Amino acid sequence: GGGRGLVGWLVGTTTAMRSTYTLVRCIAHSGTGDVFLGEDDQTGRTVAIHVVDVENVDRKSLGSGSKRIAQYSQCRSPHVKAFVSSYVLPRTTKLCIVSEYLDHSMSDVLQASAQPMSEAAVSEAIRVVLAGLRYL
Structure with missing residues (x-):
C-alpha cells in the first residue's frame, strides 16, 4: 500500500x-x-x-x-x-x-438458431476457445 x-x-x-x-x-x-x-x-x-x-x-x-x-x-x-x-x-x-x-456470447448463438450447430461450427467454436485458453 x-x-x-x-x-x-x-x-x-x-x-x-x-x-x-x-x-x-x-x-x-x-x-x-x-x-x-x-x-x-x-x-x-x-x-x-x-x-x-x-x-x-x-x-x-x-x-x-x-x-x-x-x-x-x-x-x-x-x-x-x-x-x-x-x-x-x-x-x-x-x-x-x-x-x-x-x-454476443456462445449462448446467444445457440439460442438464436432453431437448428443444432453443424459439426464444422462446433469445431470452429472449440478451436477459438482452445486458442484463448492456450494463450492464457
Missing part, C-alpha cells in the same frame, strides 16, 4: 482515466457488481464497464482481484476480451474496469 489506501493499492499502476465514459445501460449483474454498456466520450467506441464497490469486497478477494486486473491488462490476444483501462470514480470506492464490449 504505501499509504495510498485500499483503492489505490488495488488499482496500482493501471491506466488512469484518460477518457470519460457514458454509462448507457446495465447489461448484467454479478456478485461483485454491475456491468454496464458504455461509450467512450472521445471516440464513440462501445465498451463494457464492470463497476465494483471495493468497500463491499473482502480483503482476500481484493488481493486476487488486483492480480487478475494486472494479468488482464497484459493480455494481447484476439481470443481474449481486451482490457481497456481501470479507474476509481472520484470521491467513491467504486472501481470501474473497462473492457472491450462483446455483443
